[in-house]
Amino acid sequence: MKKIGETFANAFCHEGVTKVLTLESSGISPALMTAYELGVPLLVARKRKPVTLSENLYTAKVYSFTKREETEIFVSQSFLHHQDRVLIIDDFLANGQAALGLTDIVAQAKANVAGIGIVIEKAFQDGGQLLRSRGFRVVSLARVASMQDGTVQFAEEVMCQ
């Protein structure tokens, strides 16, 4: 995770990132290390609204590929402002719904998406294309081309300096 954080921090070091944003729960580890390396705060979008989160919220709908269900995600408006340049980090990219929901939250705050960092992109699903076609810079540390008969085949590595 430390190495992953260093790699994302390196890839987005010229983007003026002010905050890292992820969605609970699996994205937290790489996002935390990236935020630490960049020296900026980490924001975690929640999937269930705790009773303590009663203030004004940005919300978006996200359909989970792995759980086959739609959830509403929440970020407190207190922590995201229009001056922010937000780096979205997640562990997996499949259909792109999680990342897209996070870009929606950034847009609601009238902030900017500085980029999207993904640990493993399932390149045989359309999330990567969806996000790139919308103009987002997506950096994936590993791209899986196929998973068949118990064998994982990787596409080319897309590592940034």
Ligand SMILES: O=P(O)(O)OC[C@H]1O[C@H](OP(=O)(O)OP(=O)(O)O)[C@H](O)[C@@H]1O
């Ligand atoms: O590109 P997508 O199709 O949106 O899929 C990627 C999302 O799926 C996984 O989350 P999951 O819903 O399994 O929740 P978890 O992180 O709590 O395991 C993963 O952590 C991403 O957030």
